[in-house]
Amino acid sequence: MTRREQIAALIREEMQELPVESAPAAAGQPLVLPPYGADEVIDAVDALLSTRVTMGRRCRDFEAAWATYCGRKHGVMVNSGSSAVLLMLAAAVATGRLAPGDEVLCPAVTWSTSLFPIVQCGLVPVMVDVDPATLCISPESARAARGPRTRAVLAVHLLGQAADVDAFDNLLVLEDACGAHGAAYKGRRVGSLGGAASFSFFFSHHITTIEGGMIVTDSDVLADAMRSARAHGWVREREDRAEWVSRHKEIDPRFLFVSSGYNLRPTEIAGAFGLVQARRLPAWVARRRQNHRDWCDRLRDLVDVFPEAPGTEHAGFAFPMLARGDRASLMAFLEARQIETRPISGSNLARQPAFAALGARCPVPLPVADTVHQRGFFVGNSHAFGPAHGERLASIITEWSQS
Numbered sequence: 001m002t003r004r005e006q007i008a009a010l011i012r013e014e015m016q017e018l019p020v021e022s023a024p025a026a027a028g029q030p031l032v033l034p035p036y037g038a039d040e041v042i043d044a045v046d047a048l049l050s051t052r053v054t055m056g057r058r059c060r061d062f063e064a065a066w067a068t069y070c071g072r073k074h075g076v077m078v079n080s081g082s083s084a085v086l087l088m089l090a091a092a093v094a095t096g097r098l099a100p101g102d103e104v105l106c107p108a109v110t111w112s113t114s115l116f117p118i119v120q121c122g123l124v125p126v127m128v129d130v131d132p133a134t135l136c137i138s139p140e141s142a143r144a145a146r147g148p149r150t151r152a153v154l155a156v157h158l159l160g161q162a163a164d165v166d167a168f169d170n171l172l173v174l175e176d177a178c179g180a181h182g183a184a185y186k187g188r189r190v191g192s193l194g195g196a197a198s199f200s201f202f203f204s205h206h207i208t209t210i211e212g213g214m215i216v217t218d219s220d221v222l223a224d225a226m227r228s229a230r231a232h233g234w235v236r237e238r239e240d241r242a243e244w245v246s247r248h249k250e251i252d253p254r255f256l257f258v259s260s261g262y263n264l265r266p267t268e269i270a271g272a273f274g275l276v277q278a279r280r281l282p283a284w285v286a287r288r289r290q291n292h293r294d295w296c297d298r299l300r301d302l303v304d305v306f307p308e309a310p311g312t313e314h315a316g317f318a319f320p321m322l323a324r325g326d327r328a329s330l331m332a333f334l335e336a337r338q339i340e341t342r343p344i345s346g347s348n349l350a351r352q353p354a355f356a357a358l359g360a361r362c363p364v365p366l367p368v369a370d371t372v373h374q375r376g377f378f379v380g381n382s383h384a385f386g387p388a389h390g391e392r393l394a395s396i397i398t399e400w401s402q403s
């Protein structure tokens with residue numbers, strides 16, 4: 001055995017007990033389970049031992065694998081889902097698809113860093129209510145909220161449910177698929193539905209690179225704008241770099257800066273994780289979908305649930321519910337029985353203290369978002385859970401409603 005093989009064998013032995021593929025319901029229902037095994041660690045250690053740890057081959061291979069999975073031409077990997085949303089919007093502005101001051105429709109119920117990058121890119125968020133059946137942006141509310149400067153919609157596929165992206169005529173559709181890996185809309189996978197789409201690979205998501213994210217797109221122009229803005233604004237990773245270099249022969253091409261930029265790059269440790277995790281995803285999404293369907297059936301008489309919308313495939317990122325009765329009391333009851341809970345993302349973001357300073361437009365009422373704010377919560381869904389977790393949830397919520 002070589003030394004590398006010995007290291008790999010030790011890692012396998014050390015990690016064999018982790019409940020990566022299945023976890024007993026009696027042990028409780030955490031939001032997140034250890035979502036990776038020895039294969040990811042061995043490849044990450046390999047990257048570390050090689051000392052080639054900054055963005056390189058592994059990240060590029062994962063970009064290609066993820067773009068293919070989403071049915072897209074380009075993948076641009078970054079260090080978080082929040083960075084992915086930021087870079088997607090920044091590139092839309094840098095390439096003239098959007099102009100400063102343009103309005104972007106944004107669902108009131110989403111994660112904070114779906115909303116904040118709109119403002120950070122000089123755009124104006126317009127808050128829109130969510131659909132009571134899907135928790136995604138409501139087409140009716142969006143129609144009422146649109147104004148003469150509305151140019152785009154951030155279609156957030158919330159908690160694994162694909163948004164109704166066909167409902168937005170004449171707007172640039174940008175997908176926030178940070179929590180919807182593997183979901184589909186009318187037979188098409190999310191990520192392939194608009195001009196570009198963001199994903200998160202944070203620890204608790206369908207697959208993880210620990211922290212990490214990616215944007216996918218078919219546009220060469222957008223992808224190149226993102227590659228520059230991801231890394232200092234320089235030319236290096238752009239596909240059109242030869243043209244830039246020949247136009248600016250007086251500047252050293254290694255430090256040729258062609259746009260404004262950030263540093264949002266991932267590491268090879270993240271790339272190594274992503275490559276292994278992407279192979280695991282299809283089976284994991286299938287298990288999450290099964291859980292979602294099964295738990296909706298078991299719980300629908302006890303709480304309001306959100307079954308998969310017709311024409312979509314739900315990717316089951318967490319399991320959202322609306323309490324019938326005192327939400328805080330139900331959440332405390334579940335927590336006391338080792339079932340972790342959280343509010344549904346930022347709930348109604350227009351009610352968060354950060355909102356006032358954003359300069360967002362709020363032209364329509366947000367009654368569904370308010371209901372989610374008051375009654376909504378989620379528990380973890382995971383490929384390692386199954387029907388027994390749904391059964392235990394149902395029995396605990398029944399006990400609570402009878403107490």
Ligand SMILES: Cc1ncc(COP(=O)(O)O)c(C=O)c1O
Pocket residue numbers: 080081082083085110111113114156158176177178179200201202212213
């Ligand atoms: C819809 C949505 N957008 C953006 C993000 C941010 O992703 P990250 O935590 O990787 O920054 C999340 C995180 O869960 C999310 O759910």
